[in-house]
Amino acid sequence: MFVGLREIREAKGRFTLMGAVVGMITLLLVMLTGLTAGLGAQNTAGLAALNPAGYVFGNAATDEAPEDLTFVESSVTSQDQQAWAATEGVDDAVPVGMAQTLLTAESSGSVAVWGIPEGSGLVEHTASPALHGATEPSADGVVLSESIAEDQNLQVGDAVTIGPVDLTVEGIVEDQWYSHSAIVWVTTESWQAMTHAEDHVLGNVLAIFGTEDATAWDATAESTATVNTSVSESFQALPAYSSESGSLTMMQGFLYAISALVIVSFVTVWTIQRTRDLAVLRALGASSGYLMKDSLGQAAVILAVGVVAGASLGAGLGALAATAVPVSLSALTVIGPAVGIWVLGVLGSAIAVRRVSKVDPLLALGGN
Structure with a gap:
C-alpha cells in the first residue's frame, strides 16, 4: 500500500470528501437502525418479555x-x-x-x-x-x-x-x-x-x-x-408493527444501495484518473496483483476511517436522541451498519478497480 497511502496524503481534500460521504451514510444508517429497533421494542417489548411458548388467538x-x-x-x-x-x-x-x-x-x-x-x-x-x-x-x-x-x-x-x-x-x-x-x-x-x-x-x-x-x-x-402462534409470529398481529418495520427496513435497504453506488462511482473515477500513474508502475515492473492490492487497500482505509467516524457520531447522537425518541443502541445497531457499509464498499471497490489489472505499460511511454 505504499503508493495508495502516499496518494491519500497528497490528495487530502479528495479523500476527506469521500470519507465524509461514507461517514454521513453510516451515521444515517446507525440512527435509522437504532430507531427501527427502538420502535419495534416499543411495539412488542411486553409480548416478548412475557415469553410464553406461544399465543393463542380466537x-x-x-x-x-x-x-x-x-x-x-x-x-x-x-x-x-x-x-x-x-x-x-x-x-x-x-x-x-x-x-x-x-x-x-x-x-x-x-x-x-x-x-x-x-x-x-x-x-x-x-x-x-x-x-x-x-x-x-x-x-x-x-x-x-x-x-x-x-x-x-x-x-x-x-x-x-x-x-x-x-x-x-x-x-x-x-x-x-x-x-x-x-x-x-x-x-x-x-x-x-x-x-x-x-x-x-x-x-x-x-x-x-x-x-x-x-x-x-x-x-x-x-x-x-383457535390459532396458536409463536411469540415472534404474533408480532405480525400488530398492524403498526408490520407496516412500520417494513417501511424502515426498506429505507435501510435503499441507503445500503446508495452507499454502494456512491463508493463504486468514486473509486471508478479515481481509478480512471490515475491510470497513467498505474501504467508507470507497470512499466517499472509492478505486477497486476500488486496494483490490485494497493488500490483495494487504499479504498479499505478510506472506508474504515469513514465508517468509524460515522458510527461514533451516530452512537453519540443516538444516545442524545434516546431521551426524546425510542432509539435502541447496541452492538448490533451500531457496529452492524458500520461493518455492512465497509463490506459493501470493499466489494464495490473490487468491481471498480478491475481495470487496474488491464492497465497497459505502454501508456507510460505515450503509447495508445
Whole structure:
C-alpha cells in the first residue's frame, strides 16, 4: 500500500470528501437502525418479555377460527382457556386482555391496559418485582409502569380512572411497552368492565406456557377454533408493527444501495484518473496483483476511517436522541451498519478497480 497511502496524503481534500460521504451514510444508517429497533421494542417489548411458548388467538363471536390475526379483534373464552390448560404439554394457559385507553389523574395520558387473572404472577414475570408497593393488582387496583407514574406524578395509594373504571394505584414496576404505549396491569374483571366484554370472554389471547406438543396443540386449536402462534409470529398481529418495520427496513435497504453506488462511482473515477500513474508502475515492473492490492487497500482505509467516524457520531447522537425518541443502541445497531457499509464498499471497490489489472505499460511511454 505504499503508493495508495502516499496518494491519500497528497490528495487530502479528495479523500476527506469521500470519507465524509461514507461517514454521513453510516451515521444515517446507525440512527435509522437504532430507531427501527427502538420502535419495534416499543411495539412488542411486553409480548416478548412475557415469553410464553406461544399465543393463542380466537373469535368468541363465532365457531370459526380467525383468519386475519390481530390482537385487537381476537377474543378467547373460558372454554378456550380450559381446553388449552388441559392440553398435553401445556403447563398453564393464562388469558391476557389488551386495550388502549386513557388513564386520568391530575392529567390524562394514553396507556396500554393488560388484564390478567388475579394472582397470576404475570407482572413480575413480564416486568419486574415492584419498585414500590405491590407487584400484582387486586380487584380494585392497578399496577403502573414506572414512566406512567413519573409522567402523571402518581404514587402508591393514589386514585386514577382508566376508561370508565376508578382504581387505586397499588404498585409501580419497571417499564414494559405494547403498541407504543406503556403497560398498566389490572385484573381480568377490571379489563372486562373497561372493554364491556361479556363474562365468558377472558381476554384477547391466551399466553401458553409449557413445551409444545405439535400434535396435541394442533388438535386443541382445531377443536376450539383457535390459532396458536409463536411469540415472534404474533408480532405480525400488530398492524403498526408490520407496516412500520417494513417501511424502515426498506429505507435501510435503499441507503445500503446508495452507499454502494456512491463508493463504486468514486473509486471508478479515481481509478480512471490515475491510470497513467498505474501504467508507470507497470512499466517499472509492478505486477497486476500488486496494483490490485494497493488500490483495494487504499479504498479499505478510506472506508474504515469513514465508517468509524460515522458510527461514533451516530452512537453519540443516538444516545442524545434516546431521551426524546425510542432509539435502541447496541452492538448490533451500531457496529452492524458500520461493518455492512465497509463490506459493501470493499466489494464495490473490487468491481471498480478491475481495470487496474488491464492497465497497459505502454501508456507510460505515450503509447495508445
